[in-house]
Amino acid sequence: MFRRDAINRVSTAGGATGDNNPMLNNNLSRIMRWYKGRVTFEIRPIHATFAWQTRFHDRVIRDNDEWQRISEYIYNNPRNWNDDELF
Numbered sequence: 001m002f003r004r005d006a007i008n009r010v011s012t013a014g015g016a017t018g019d020n021n022p023m024l025n026n027n028l029s030r031i032m033r034w035y036k037g038r039v040t041f042e043i044r045p046i047h048a049t050f051a052w053q054t055r056f057h058d059r060v061i062r063d064n065d066e067w068q069r070i071s072e073y074i075y076n077n078p079r080n081w082n083d084d085e086l087f
Contacts, residue, residue: 028060036052040052
């Protein structure tokens with residue numbers, strides 16, 4: 001069963017999680033851990049084999065220069081596939 005209201009069940013005022021709501025903390029790691037857990041919980045009934053990509057790390061983009069570099073990397077990455085050693 002797909003739950004369209006999943007995000008609405010966790011409000012910044014406590015919601016279903018009460019004082020354990022990660023959105024009440026200034027801790028990005030805890031928010032990301034909650035987000036990934038919640039997404040997994042919602043998707044598994046639809047797609048039982050869902051899993052997050054392994055061997056990567058999250059990064060906060062800190063300024064416009066970094067945003068530009070990352071955007072260009074993402075845009076150009078498919079074009080570079082033929083030159084990749086794993087191709």
